[in-house]
Amino acid sequence: MKPGETVTALIRANEARDVDAVIALLTDDVAYENVPIGVLTGHEEVRAMLGPFLGGAERVEWEVLEQVEQGEVVMNERVDRFWLPGNITIELRVAGLFKVRDGQVALWRDYFDLAVFTEQMNG
Amino acid sequence: MKPGETVTALIRANEARDVDAVIALLTDDVAYENVPIGVLTGHEEVRAMLGPFLGGAERVEWEVLEQVEQGEVVMNERVDRFWLPGNITIELRVAGLFKVRDGQVALWRDYFDLAVFTEQMNG
Numbered sequence: 001m002k003p004g005e006t007v008t009a010l011i012r013a014n015e016a017r018d019v020d021a022v023i024a025l026l027t028d029d030v031a032y033e034n035v036p037i038g039v040l041t042g043h044e045e046v047r048a049m050l051g052p053f054l055g056g057a058e059r060v061e062w063e064v065l066e067q068v069e070q071g072e073v074v075m076n077e078r079v080d081r082f083w084l085p086g087n088i089t090i091e092l093r094v095a096g097l098f099k100v101r102d103g104q105v106a107l108w109r110d111y112f113d114l115a116v117f118t119e120q121m122n123g
Numbered sequence: 124m125k126p127g128e129t130v131t132a133l134i135r136a137n138e139a140r141d142v143d144a145v146i147a148l149l150t151d152d153v154a155y156e157n158v159p160i161g162v163l164t165g166h167e168e169v170r171a172m173l174g175p176f177l178g179g180a181e182r183v184e185w186e187v188l189e190q191v192e193q194g195e196v197v198m199n200e201r202v203d204r205f206w207l208p209g210n211i212t213i214e215l216r217v218a219g220l221f222k223v224r225d226g227q228v229a230l231w232r233d234y235f236d237l238a239v240f241t242e243q244m245n246g
Contacts, residue, residue, distance in 0.1 A: 035216055036236035066220060068198050070191035075198035077220050077232070093158055095218035095234035097189060097200050109200070111218035111234040113159035 003100035004069040007076065010098075010105055011062050017054040023047055027106040036114035059083040074098040090120045126223035127192040130199065133221075133228055134185050140177040146170055150229040159237035182206040197221040213243045 001009070006025060013021035023043050026032070032046050033039040040046050054060060060082055067076035075097050082090040092112050099107040124132070129148060136144035146166050149155070155169050156162040163169050177183060183205055190199040198220050205213040215235050222230040 036239065066196050066198070068191050068193035068196050070193065073189050073191050075189070075191050075200070075218070075220075077198070077234075093234065095198070095220060095232075097198075097218060109218075111200075111216065111236075113235070113237050115236075115238055116159065 001103050002069070003072055003074050003098070004067060006100045006103055006105060007067065007069075007074045007096075007098045008064075010108075011064060011076075011078075014050075014054065015060050015062055017057060017060055019047055019051045019054055022050060022054075025103075025105055026108070027101055027104045030105060031107050033107075033109045035109055035111045057082050057084055072099050072101065074100060086123075088121065088123060090117065092117055092120075124226050125192070126195055126197050126221070127190060129223045129226050129228060130190065130192075130197045130219075130221045131187075133231075134187060134199075134201075137173075137177065138183050138185055140180055140183055142170055142174045142177055145173060145177075148226075148228055149231070150224055150227045153228060154230050156230075156232045158232055158234045180205050180207055195222050195224065197223060209246075211244065211246060213240065215240055215243075 010022065010025045013025060026043065026046060029042060030046065031039055031041055040049055063079040065077040078094045078096060080092045080094050095111045097109045098105050133145065133148045136148060149166065149169060152165060153169065154162055154164055163172055186202040188200040201217045201219060203215045203217050218234045220232045221228050
């Protein structure tokens with residue numbers, strides 16, 4: 001897989017709310033940073049955060065507006081949408097950066113405005 | 124110039140606090156969006172916002188961590204630093220998307236966390 005295809009597979013695994021598939025696409029020492037929140041390091045930390053969040057969602061859709069890659073670096077512009085129980089809908093505009101190593105993502109940083117996320121979470 | 128070179132020139136013009144050079148690198152109908160804030164359209168609106176901000180800064184430095192391009196689309200990951208009067212220093216982590224047309228930027232979107240910016244602006 002080319003780096004961009006690895007990232008596309010990662011997006012699809014999130015949309016499928018399949019945390020095992022997400023983890024399989026990350027290196028053991030992955031650094032996953034939601035930039036305004038903080039860094040998760042390694043499979044266990046990512047699973048502990050993403051598992052409940054994806055598992056608790058009724059539907060997840062990450063629309064990729066643009067995706068460009070050069071060497072090991074992939075960047076994309078997305079609209080991430082989450083449908084959560086209690087009629088909560090989250091729509092978040094995100095720019096992501098990924099570094100891919102041998103078909104797995106070693107670095108993943110998502111840039112977004114945290115207040116837009118928390119305001120929607122709190123209805 | 125390749126699209127990535129146009130974007131690099133745009134970064135440099137901002138660092139030089141040269142609003143005329145910035146404007147010259149944007150199409151007449153440019154859409155410049157600070158995603159958590161809003162869209163500026165066309166030279167006049169961009170100049171009205173950027174002119175005073177860049178002109179008022181003592182120093183501007185935009186560190187490009189990564190930049191990738193494919194076709195007309197350029198994306199970069201940056202740390203934008205501003206030194207403003209009154210000992211205000213702003214350091215903002217940004218992901219930018221640019222679409223380049225004939226050597227000028229027609230679309231420019233910067234993704235960042237607004238609270239990080241406003242907290243630093245307010246000291």
